[in-house]
Amino acid sequence: MIKVLKFGGTSVGSAENMRKVANIIRREGSTLTVLSAMSGTTDALVKICALAKQGQQKGVPSIVEGLVQKYTTCIDGLLTGERRQAAMDRMNEVFERIHREAQQYGPGASDKVIQAQGELLTSFIFNQYLSEEGERSALLNAPEFMLSGADGKVDQAQLKAILGAQTQAPDTYYITQGFICTNDKGQLDNLGRGGSDYSAALMGVAIGADEVQIWTDIDGMHNNDPRYVEKTYPIRHMTFDDAAELAYFGAKILHPSTIQPCKEHGIPVRLKNTMDPEAPGTLITNEGDDSLFSAVAAKDNITVIRIHSLRMLMAYGFLRKVFEIFEEHRTSIDMITTSEVSVSLTIDNDEHLEAIVAELKKLGTIEIERDNSIICIVGDLDHQKAGLVWRISGSLNTIPVKMISYGASHRSMVMLIATENKIKALQDINHGLFNL
Ligand code: ASP
Numbered sequence: 001m002i003k004v005l006k007f008g009g010t011s012v013g014s015a016e017n018m019r020k021v022a023n024i025i026r027r028e029g030s031t032l033t034v035l036s037a038m039s040g041t042t043d044a045l046v047k048i049c050a051l052a053k054q055g056q057q058k059g060v061p062s063i064v065e066g067l068v069q070k071y072t073t074c075i076d077g078l079l080t081g082e083r084r085q086a087a088m089d090r091m092n093e094v095f096e097r098i099h100r101e102a103q104q105y106g107p108g109a110s111d112k113v114i115q116a117q118g119e120l121l122t123s124f125i126f127n128q129y130l131s132e133e134g135e136r137s138a139l140l141n142a143p144e145f146m147l148s149g150a151d152g153k154v155d156q157a158q159l160k161a162i163l164g165a166q167t168q169a170p171d172t173y174y175i176t177q178g179f180i181c182t183n184d185k186g187q188l189d190n191l192g193r194g195g196s197d198y199s200a201a202l203m204g205v206a207i208g209a210d211e212v213q214i215w216t217d218i219d220g221m222h223n224n225d226p227r228y229v230e231k232t233y234p235i236r237h238m239t240f241d242d243a244a245e246l247a248y249f250g251a252k253i254l255h256p257s258t259i260q261p262c263k264e265h266g267i268p269v270r271l272k273n274t275m276d277p278e279a280p281g282t283l284i285t286n287e288g289d290d291s292l293f294s295a296v297a298a299k300d301n302i303t304v305i306r307i308h309s310l311r312m313l314m315a316y317g318f319l320r321k322v323f324e325i326f327e328e329h330r331t332s333i334d335m336i337t338t339s340e341v342s343v344s345l346t347i348d349n350d351e352h353l354e355a356i357v358a359e360l361k362k363l364g365t366i367e368i369e370r371d372n373s374i375i376c377i378v379g380d381l382d383h384q385k386a387g388l389v390w391r392i393s394g395s396l397n398t399i400p401v402k403m404i405s406y407g408a409s410h411r412s413m414v415m416l417i418a419t420e421n422k423i424k425a426l427q428d429i430n431h432g433l434f435n436l
Pocket residue numbers: 008009036037042043118178179192193194195196197
């Protein structure tokens with residue numbers, strides 16, 4: 001069985017955890033292991049980029065110092081002799097590169113080089129550790145086969161050809177980096193924050209994996225957000241569509257882009273817990289949970305745009321004009337509700353909001369509201385069933401709901417509320433819908 005196992009930052013966040021990871025890949029028989037950077041690394045590297053951008057290079061050494069300590073402790077906890085020396089040399093090389101890039105900072109390109117170093121160093125150390133343990137392993141350099149085009153998409157044909165050729169030896173643990181790639185200008189680049197899950201999915205497709213496993217520090221996708229709600233439970237089995245929806249609408253365990261390539265190729269995705277490998281976790285396939293209410297997730301930083309226009313009354317083509325404006329500014333819309341004379345839309349990226357509003361003003365009066373959250377409820381929400389809306393809104397009867405969207409799918413209902421009410425909403429839903 002060909003398996004791709006991806007481990008997140010906490011899973012590789014210390015020497016002790018890396019030992020756990022090594023045990024897991026042995027036990028599972030991982031073909032290709034995709035690693036994130038040790039926890040906290042990418043955040044620190046992003047901070048370095050921000051300092052360099054503001055010309056405050058003076059602040060860089062103290063952040064680097066923190067990382068050097070973390071990595072040195074990890075290396076000392078895992079390696080001895082020559083392998084320890086090799087890892088220390090690699091670490092020094094990495095941090096020199098970071099210093100250099102910060103000194104000669106060029107926006108964009110330097111950011112990408114700096115942010116790639118965490119995955120590069122973490123995977124190097126882990127591979128050394130496997131050799132130290134007497135395992136046959138090989139470190140692969142992801143930027144050689146993760147090649148993205150002008151549209152930012154990874155070239156799947158090249159990935160298949162190059163990675164396929166590099167993973168032919170039998171009984172070898174192949175180790176590589178998530179997150180990073182080479183862009184169409186030949187520069188180091190990345191797939192966006194949290195992108196290692198997506199790397200694993202694409203690599204899984206490329207090598208014809210039978211399963212992609214995403215290992216984190218929680219025992220699978222939960223019915224509700226454990227950060228805000230006391231009693232939650234993992235969902236054993238979930239469909240690709242439900243998982244994609246929950247990931248998109250805020251379930252932090254999985255990067256939302258991960259699901260599509262796996263669904264397309266029918267590759268099961270398993271979410272597992274490095275800290276509790278015996279726990280069953282969540283299996284994502286074409287079959288899922290058949291509870292009436294399966295799970296809820298929430299996504300913050302949502303901005304609502306309301307367009308009010310009498311010109312919409314009995315007119316056609318109005319929505320097209322609205323959508324064109326968003327398309328022009330490459331801004332995707334999450335929710336939409338309409339009445340005869342107004343439209344409400346939500347976006348999660350307000351980078352181009354000003355320009356969008358300037359153009360929308362030609363169509364009608366515009367109202368903007370920030371600091372909202374989308375609550376997404378997933379379940380067997382069949383359109384033929386009576387009382388569903390009542391159950392959901394009943395469980396939220398003390399919270400003002402600003403928008404409701406239901407009917408597009410049989411599986412989900414999305415609602416918009418003020419972010420200040422989010423935690424209470426999730427708790428009330430836990431009571432009202434999950435009887436917890
Ligand atoms: N290290 C990267 C991040 O923190 C990618 C990842 O972990 O998926 O965003």
